[in-house]
Amino acid sequence: MLALRSLRNRRTTALLTLSAIAISVALLLGVQKMRTAARDGFANTVSGVDLIVGARSGQLNLLLYSVFRVGDATANVSWSSYQKIANHPDVAWTIPISLGDSHRGFRVMGTNNDYFEHYRFAGDRSIRFTSGQRFADLYDAVIGADVARQLGYKLGDKVVISHGLGNVSFAHHDDKPFRIAGILERTGTPVDRTVHVSLEAITAIHLDWGGGMQAQGDARISAEQARAQNLTPESITAFMVGMRMKVMTFTMQRAINEYRLEPLLAIIPGVALTQLWNLVGIADTALMIVAAFVVLAGLLGMLTAILTSLNERRREMAILRSVGAQPRHVFTMLIAEAGLLATAGVLAGVALCYGLLYAAKPLLESRFGIFLDPGGLTGYDVGLLASIVFAALLMGAVPAWRAYRNTLSDGLTIRV
Amino acid sequence: MVDPASPAIEVEDLQYAWPGKPVLLRINQFRVARGERVFLRGPSGSGKSTLLGLIGGVLTAQRGHVRLLGTDLAVLGAGARDRFRGDHLGFIFQMFNLLPYLDVLDNVALPTRFSRARRERIEGGDPRAEGRRLLSALGLADPALLASPVNELSIGQQQRVAAARALLGSPEILIADEPTSALDHDSREDFLKLVMAECAERGTTLLFVSHDTSLGGLFDRVVSLDELQRSPAEAA
Numbered sequence: 325m326l327a328l329r330s331l332r333n334r335r336t337t338a339l340l341t342l343s344a345i346a347i348s349v350a351l352l353l354g355v356q357k358m359r360t361a362a363r364d365g366f367a368n369t370v371s372g373v374d375l376i377v378g379a380r381s382g383q384l385n386l387l388l389y390s391v392f393r394v395g396d397a398t399a400n401v402s403w404s405s406y407q408k409i410a411n412h413p414d415v416a417w418t419i420p421i422s423l424g425d426s427h428r429g430f431r432v433m434g435t436n437n438d439y440f441e442h443y444r445f446a447g448d449r450s451i452r453f454t455s456g457q458r459f460a461d462l463y464d465a466v467i468g469a470d471v472a473r474q475l476g477y478k479l480g481d482k483v484v485i486s487h488g489l490g491n492v493s494f495a496h497h498d499d500k501p502f503r504i505a506g507i508l509e510r511t512g513t514p515v516d517r518t519v520h521v522s523l524e525a526i527t528a529i530h531l532d533w534g535g536g537m538q539a540q541g542d543a544r545i546s547a548e549q550a551r552a553q554n555l556t557p558e559s560i561t562a563f564m565v566g567m568r569m570k571v572m573t574f575t576m577q578r579a580i581n582e583y584r585l586e587p588l589l590a591i592i593p594g595v596a597l598t599q600l601w602n603l604v605g606i607a608d609t610a611l612m613i614v615a616a617f618v619v620l621a622g623l624l625g626m627l628t629a630i631l632t633s634l635n636e637r638r639r640e641m642a643i644l645r646s647v648g649a650q651p652r653h654v655f656t657m658l659i660a661e662a663g664l665l666a667t668a669g670v671l672a673g674v675a676l677c678y679g680l681l682y683a684a685k686p687l688l689e690s691r692f693g694i695f696l697d698p699g700g701l702t703g704y705d706v707g708l709l710a711s712i713v714f715a716a717l718l719m720g721a722v723p724a725w726r727a728y729r730n731t732l733s734d735g736l737t738i739r740v
Numbered sequence: 741m742v743d744p745a746s747p748a749i750e751v752e753d754l755q756y757a758w759p760g761k762p763v764l765l766r767i768n769q770f771r772v773a774r775g776e777r778v779f780l781r782g783p784s785g786s787g788k789s790t791l792l793g794l795i796g797g798v799l800t801a802q803r804g805h806v807r808l809l810g811t812d813l814a815v816l817g818a819g820a821r822d823r824f825r826g827d828h829l830g831f832i833f834q835m836f837n838l839l840p841y842l843d844v845l846d847n848v849a850l851p852t853r854f855s856r857a858r859r860e861r862i863e864g865g866d867p868r869a870e871g872r873r874l875l876s877a878l879g880l881a882d883p884a885l886l887a888s889p890v891n892e893l894s895i896g897q898q899q900r901v902a903a904a905r906a907l908l909g910s911p912e913i914l915i916a917d918e919p920t921s922a923l924d925h926d927s928r929e930d931f932l933k934l935v936m937a938e939c940a941e942r943g944t945t946l947l948f949v950s951h952d953t954s955l956g957g958l959f960d961r962v963v964s965l966d967e968l969q970r971s972p973a974e975a976a
């Protein structure tokens with residue numbers, strides 16, 4: 325094939341052009357893969373939970389504080405309402421959530437051992453322990469993988485919980501320190517950044533608190549004294565519900581939303597996650613657009629390279645004309661050149677992208693908790709790549725047309 | 741399409757000007773008979789190459805006719821004209837005849853990529869074998885030479901490769917545009933004699949153009965472009 329031989333003859337320029345296209349394609353495909361991974365990771369944050377229930381506020385607000393540990397609840401759910409729903413015959417299990425305290429920038433979540441039993445993420449993965457175990461003592465804490473790594477904690481370490489959510493809180497529950505009883509495996513979800521304690525412990529550390537301040541002097545209740553008290557909370561922040569039969573989910577949701585004794589809101593996590601993703605997804609669409617422009621730059625580089633080669637190749641075209649090549653042969657040859665460059669560039673880009681993704685996979689998982697499965701090329705990916713080649717062919721028409729015009733006006737004798 | 745009785749080349753009442761320039765060529769009549777070997781001379785810039793472009797059907801005259809082997813190029817469409825050129829004409833230029841990215845034999849076989857007629861006229865049907873035969877007839881038999889990149893050949897060797905290409909598949913007309921101008925005097929004559937011998941063997945019509953008249957004696961006829969332009973009715 326003449327176009328290929330001609331390209332090989334100009335291999336330095338051709339290789340540079342090809343690399344530019346390859347790198348831009350690798351970037352585009354990489355962004356696309358990360359985007360999918362991010363979306364999946366997002367959707368994978370919580371699974372197996374049929375409903376999340378909190379005080380009536382916005383659907384996104386509830387999702388954000390209960391699952392992503394972002395933002396605050398405006399009101400609580402009373403313990404009696406929680407009990408009423410938890411004991412409903414259609415409800416299989418519940419996970420209570422009590423938020424509001426923090427530990428060195430990480431949120432503290434009060435819950436019970438059902439959390440470790442029933443919480444699921446990324447399809448059907450359950451929470452597993454790297455070391456230690458569930459809550460056994462009142463002052464036991466179970467920490468996520470990020471907490472353990474960033475703060476360098478190990479089993480048996482003593483930690484103090486701070487009152488409130490600020491990163492630099494001045495009020496500490498330092499009279500009731502916790503012991504680290506368990507460290508969780510990395511999940512790639514906000515669980516990794518959470519300090520878990522029991523609901524009773526949350527009650528215990530707040531027994532002698534009121535109006536954001538701890539009581540003074542004799543009114544104080546020591547850690548040991550607290551054990552003897554009734555530690556059933558008056559309220560919790562939210563709770564997750566697993567239904568016995570999935571089909572009952574909507575009925576239950578409606579019942580909770582119409583609950584008379586207290587204004588409650590029940591959301592279906594999948595629906596809320598999708599809504600949230602639509603909001604967050606704008607950023608990654610922007611990233612995709614940037615990547616698309618990089619590809620365009622790569623293709624423009626190719627166009628420039630072919631156009632600049634045209635002048636030195638007028639001789640080549642005249643020789644071809646003299647042996648009977650028609651202008652359309654010249655046209656096709658240049659289009660083919662663009663097509664070859666782009667196709668080779670796209671293939672190299674795909675290889676580069678997969679090479680990098682596989683190389684980065686262990687790091688992404690261990691450091692950032694991003695589970696990235698490069699997978700195969702999806703139909704969408706293939707369409708994207710094909711449209712790059714197609715764009716290159718369209719662009720190739722520019723030099724092809726120029727060469728076509730040249731061959732018509734040059735005749736057979738190019739003065740060199 | 742090809743009439744065996746008609747002259748190989750017949751130019752009539754031709755007028756040509758490059759776009760935006762004054763009229764360059766005004767030729768009443770110019771004929772080359774079949775098998776005839778004609779030397780066309782004229783100073784540099786007089787329009788010789790332009791005339792060859794018109795004869796080759798790469799340029800189109802504003803007025804007049806160019807008939808090759810009895811076919812009026814003007815009645816052919818652009819594509820048919822290109823095909824006609826590929827089928828019936830061989831070209832040798834002054835220099836840079838070869839595609840740098842093809843090896844010697846692929847350069848020689850190049851016309852068969854575009855012309856089926858020339859492919860079919862090759863005995864045995866193998867363009868590379870025929871190319872090798874032609875090259876050795878033109879004094880290039882060394883296999884090592886055939887394997888080397890074309891830009892490592894000397895100018896004289898390159899011109900022989902170009903001649904082999906122009907002759908491959910036996911086109912009826914060979915057009916040579918100053919093919920010897922880059923050669924030294926002795927090799928000019930050698931080269932020309934070899935090409936002429938091949939032409940004689942196939943009955944190829946040869947139109948040879950040069951500003952240097954020293955080779956004129958080897959031809960059947962010497963024509964001056966100036967005279968063609970001046971005389972209102974030059975008889976063939």
Ligand SMILES: Nc1ncnc2c1ncn2[C@@H]1O[C@H](COP(=O)(O)OP(=O)(O)O)[C@@H](O)[C@H]1O
Pocket residue numbers: 733734735737758759764782783784785786787788789790791
């Ligand atoms: N491709 C071209 N475009 C415009 N003018 C040209 C072109 N080729 C040749 N000419 C003009 O035509 C004239 C004759 O050129 P040419 O036919 O090459 O002469 P010769 O071959 O006798 O030296 C010159 O004045 C030259 O400038």
Ligand SMILES: [Mg+2]
Pocket residue numbers: 737785788789790917
């Ligand atoms: Mg000339």
